[in-house]
Every structure is written in C-alpha cells, then in structure tokens.
Amino acid sequence: MTSDIELNPEPGILIESLRDIGYSFNSALADIIDNSITAHARKITIYALPEEGSFKVAILDDGVGLNRLDLLQAMRLGSSSPRNERETGDLGRFGLGMKTASFSQCRRLTVVSRQQGDTAAFTWDLDTVVKDNSWSITERFDFDHIFALDQLSSSGTLVLWENVDRITGHDGSDSVDYERLVSDAQEHLSLVFHRFLSGEKDTPKINVYVNGRHLEPIDPFNIANNATQASPEEVVCPGVTLRSFTLPHASAYEDKREYELYGLPGGYLRNQGVYLYRAKRLIVFGTWFGLAKKTALTQLTRVKIDIGTDQDESWKIDVKKVSAQLPEIVRKRVKSLIQTIGAPSRKVYRRRGARLTNPEAYPLWNRTKNGEKAVIYSINGDHPLLKNFREGLDTSSQEQFDSLLALIGSMLPIDTLFYDMSANAEPVSAAALNEEDFSRNTRDFFTTLKQFKEDQEILDIMRTIEPYQSRWDETLSVLGIEER
Known part of the structure; x- marks a missing residue:
C-alpha cells in the first residue's frame, strides 16, 4: 500500500537558488532577445543606464505582444514544456528563460506587453517572494511610473530589470565600469545574433540598439573577405549541417584593427574551433569539444555547425543556451573530419637543407x-x-x-x-x-x-x-x- 505526499518547493529558497544557474550579463540579455525574435520583432532597443544611483536595464521590442492572460502565463516559472514541438524560428526552450535570465541579474522584474492597444503589466519582486514565502506577482496599473514604458510601440513588449544587484552589489555600492560592461555586451550581441543583424537569407532581419548605438553584425567567418577559404556545406546527419572556414592571414588585412576584430575577444588561438548555431542563433563557439587541441597552426580554422530546434534533446542544450554536447553520431563524424577540417591552415612542413643565411635571432x-x-x-x-x-x-x-x-x-x-x-x-x-x-x-x-x-x-x-x-x-x- 502506498500514499502520495505533495511536497511543494519553498518559494523563497527556490527563487534564490534559481538565480545561480550561471547566466552572465551578456547571456541573460541574449536570452531576452531570443523571446523578442520569437515574437517577430524587427527592432529591439536596450537601455542599460545608471539611473538616480541605481542601474536599470530595459529591453523593448516591436513584436506582436501578449494579451493579459498570455502575459500572466508567460510570467509563470516553467510556462511551456521543453518537450513541446516548437516552430522553426522559436528560440525558446524551457519556458524559463525570461524569468531565470532576469532573476540572475536583478531582484525586481517587470514585464509590460501591448497588443491591439491594450497594455498589461506584471512585476516579480524577489524580496516580496522571500518575505511572504509565496509565488505572488503584482499586477501593475501605474504605467506612468514604469521606466522606459513611454518608448514602447503600439505593439510589443518591455522587459525591465531593476535592483540589478548582480552588477551593482546588494546595496548598490559596488564600483562598476558601466562603459566596459555595455561595450562588452554590444560586442557579444553583435556576434551571437550576427545572422539576424545581417539579414541572412531565410533569416528574419532585426535591428538592435544598445544605448542608442546600432549594432553591426560580427561574422566570425569573415565571409565578405575574398581571402577567406570555405568548404562546401555538408550534411553530417539529418538535421545537422557543417561547413569549415579558414580565415585570412594577418597579411591579407590592410587595417590591423579589422584583423583584430575578427580574432574576437581573446584572439584567434582561443577562438578557433566549432561555432554551433541553433535556429541561426550562436550557442557555443571557440571549442573543439575535446576532439582536438587548439594549436597555432589551426588558429585560423573555424567550423560552422547548424542545428534546428528539434535537436535540443540530442544536443543537451541547457536552459541558458550557452552549452551543448555533441551527440555520439555527430561526434564520430566530426572526429573523422577533424584532419580535413584543419587542412587549409595546418600544413606539413618539410625540413630545409640549411639554416637561413641571416636568421633573426630575437635575443633576450x-x-x-x-x-x-x-x-x-x-x-x-x-x-x-x-x-x-x-x-x-x-x-x-x-x-x-x-x-x-x-x-x-x-x-x-x-x-x-x-x-x-x-x-x-x-x-x-x-x-x-x-x-x-x-x-x-x-x-x-x-x-x-x-x-x-x-x-x-x-x-x-x-x-x-x-x-x-x-x-x-x-x-x-x-x-x-x-x-x-
């Protein structure tokens, strides 16, 4: 004989634990933008500004928006199942992203959505959740007091982070280099969403503005450069395509800054390897997944792998959409291709018969x-x-x-x-x-x-x-x- 006992999680404890899933400021912003793209937004505006002694982040889009009931459901933790079949361009996964990404950075999350002229707004306040130990949110009607709401278009959504303690510290006293923080975020988003920013074929074009700056795409493969070497696209297995690139040598650039731009943060040696895209959105980059070592001779080699949203389970895409694992069938195939992939940048050197007549010794x-x-x-x-x-x-x-x-x-x-x-x-x-x-x-x-x-x-x-x-x-x- 058995009996079932219901054990509901403690709201205050669980909500604090959810904050430590592992988002960075950049990955949290990217997760919010995923929702905007899924909502068919074409313009996304981000304000990340110190405001009256605090730091606020507002992400606005001109997507289709949500009505009150749909927004209320979207505010629920686990609002959709990861096993649900998703549309081709749906960048969501667990129904957690907007909430966990936001909670990882702030203690107060307000979401406002407008559809067909009707506006709805709700706020999660983590201090209230902890204090009352209750999964309670607040419905908002004080629209004049919601930061950046006056910038929301006739349809669309505003996600507002307040009390951003993971940046400013719990009491707001931490010293923060806001200029560097925003600059790094701009560079990250320009890379992660470069295929959307450039309006690649069969990809919805978006425009993203961060503190007034229009983001330009950073293509890690520098396809526009005639010196870039690209292999034909190959179907590794159903739903997985692969294409390798060898970037131009430094001597092919007239501008050193352009060469450094495509090296990405950390440089060419660090950023060689696989660039994994899920529904055209960059998930993981600069890794060989343990299949090869990063060497100077392959530092110009980058491999683009495309998968669809139907591949999430087999690739073990995490809630943050920043890590994945190669399925065994793909792992075996990629491993067999590694030597071919690196061939354009890895050469077999043959010993010369004599030393250089006047070698540069570079003495210490x-x-x-x-x-x-x-x-x-x-x-x-x-x-x-x-x-x-x-x-x-x-x-x-x-x-x-x-x-x-x-x-x-x-x-x-x-x-x-x-x-x-x-x-x-x-x-x-x-x-x-x-x-x-x-x-x-x-x-x-x-x-x-x-x-x-x-x-x-x-x-x-x-x-x-x-x-x-x-x-x-x-x-x-x-x-x-x-x-x-």
Whole structure:
C-alpha cells in the first residue's frame, strides 16, 4: 500500500537558488532577445543606464505582444514544456528563460506587453517572494511610473530589470565600469545574433540598439573577405549541417584593427574551433569539444555547425543556451573530419637543407659596446614575448614592468659568471624551462610572430634559436606540426 505526499518547493529558497544557474550579463540579455525574435520583432532597443544611483536595464521590442492572460502565463516559472514541438524560428526552450535570465541579474522584474492597444503589466519582486514565502506577482496599473514604458510601440513588449544587484552589489555600492560592461555586451550581441543583424537569407532581419548605438553584425567567418577559404556545406546527419572556414592571414588585412576584430575577444588561438548555431542563433563557439587541441597552426580554422530546434534533446542544450554536447553520431563524424577540417591552415612542413643565411635571432639579451672597451648586456625589451606582454598592460603597469626589467638587467652576476666559467670545474648553464612553461612560451612566441610572418619563416627562425633549437622535436609537438 502506498500514499502520495505533495511536497511543494519553498518559494523563497527556490527563487534564490534559481538565480545561480550561471547566466552572465551578456547571456541573460541574449536570452531576452531570443523571446523578442520569437515574437517577430524587427527592432529591439536596450537601455542599460545608471539611473538616480541605481542601474536599470530595459529591453523593448516591436513584436506582436501578449494579451493579459498570455502575459500572466508567460510570467509563470516553467510556462511551456521543453518537450513541446516548437516552430522553426522559436528560440525558446524551457519556458524559463525570461524569468531565470532576469532573476540572475536583478531582484525586481517587470514585464509590460501591448497588443491591439491594450497594455498589461506584471512585476516579480524577489524580496516580496522571500518575505511572504509565496509565488505572488503584482499586477501593475501605474504605467506612468514604469521606466522606459513611454518608448514602447503600439505593439510589443518591455522587459525591465531593476535592483540589478548582480552588477551593482546588494546595496548598490559596488564600483562598476558601466562603459566596459555595455561595450562588452554590444560586442557579444553583435556576434551571437550576427545572422539576424545581417539579414541572412531565410533569416528574419532585426535591428538592435544598445544605448542608442546600432549594432553591426560580427561574422566570425569573415565571409565578405575574398581571402577567406570555405568548404562546401555538408550534411553530417539529418538535421545537422557543417561547413569549415579558414580565415585570412594577418597579411591579407590592410587595417590591423579589422584583423583584430575578427580574432574576437581573446584572439584567434582561443577562438578557433566549432561555432554551433541553433535556429541561426550562436550557442557555443571557440571549442573543439575535446576532439582536438587548439594549436597555432589551426588558429585560423573555424567550423560552422547548424542545428534546428528539434535537436535540443540530442544536443543537451541547457536552459541558458550557452552549452551543448555533441551527440555520439555527430561526434564520430566530426572526429573523422577533424584532419580535413584543419587542412587549409595546418600544413606539413618539410625540413630545409640549411639554416637561413641571416636568421633573426630575437635575443633576450642585447650586447652593446660602451665606447671602445666596455661591453654591456641588457634585456632586450623588443623581444616579441616581452613586447607583446608589455602592450597588454596599462600605462602604470608598463612603467613598473620597464623598471623591473631594468633592475634585472642591472643585476647580471658578471663576476660570478666569470669566475665559474674561468674555473671550468663544472659546466655552466641556464635553468631549463619545465614542460608547462616551455609549451606556453613556444605557443606564445609562434602566435606573436604569426601576426607579421608566414608559418615557414617562423619555424626557420625558431630552429636557430634557444630554447627551441635544442628541444626541436618538443617544439614541433607543442605546435602540432609534423615535419618530414
């Protein structure tokens, strides 16, 4: 004999837990935009502004809007089943996105929707939920007091975040670089929705404005550049298509800023790999899903995989729509294609018969003469690794770095070296780099030189200088190069 006992979740505890699913500010914004696109919006306006000591975010669209009953249902947690069959362009998934994305950033969520001239508005206040321990929302009629509502068109929806504590801190006292926050969000949305922003064929075109700036699409494959190499589109399995791209070398760009733009945040090495799209919306990017290592020689390779909304379960798309897993049938197919995918950017290098006549040594130490007698050794600040590291620092840190190099250079133990080498009792050598440091520096050196030299030329240089010369096989292995 059995009996069923109903165990309802504690509202206050569950609502706080839902805030920690793992959204970032950027992914939360993208989730709200998904709803706007599903509602057939063509213009989406975002305001992310400090307002009277607080930070508010308003996302408005000109979509079809919702009537009062539909909006009330949409405010419910789990408003639709993930197993429901969705329309081709429906970017939703669990019926949780709008709420969990918003709760992850703010403690007060107001949604206003307008349809056929009728306006409805509801507010979730998490402090009230916790205080009353009740799944209660407030219906709003004080339209004049709702931020940005005057910007809502004759039909459409406004999503308003207030008390954005995940940005400003619980009491609003955290120091926030709002300019950087908004700039990063603009760049993220320009990438994630680039196919919608560009009006790609069979894709609804949208216009997105963030604090008045119209977002331009960032195509990670730079298809508009004639130097981009693209393979034919291939059907991996039903519902899954694949196409690989090799981006242009740095020398193909006249403008360095354009080259860096398509490197995306973190650069080419970090952003190589698979770009997974669900219904034309970018879900995951810059990963080989554990099927291949990221190497300097494949840093220009990017692979576009398209799936539909009917693939969610097999790909294990998460509620945030920022992670996925390759289904086994696709994993096997992609694994078999990896070598072909990387072929345009991975070459088999053949050893040349002789070294370069005048190789660039890129010495870490400079040897100069002071007058006719004194020889001075100093650290070479123009060494690619040092120079590249220095350029990534702010002005104050650059000055500290320069002082530190000057100090190290001035403390070269000349007398001790002279004594040890003269005595000749024991061989004198520098400390060897451990495997991890050697690998990191090898990749960094290759990647830095790749900005202005061809792969073969870089390898010829590295073959003639330390620490790579004496560890050549290890150097090739780190770079993922086969030499014959």
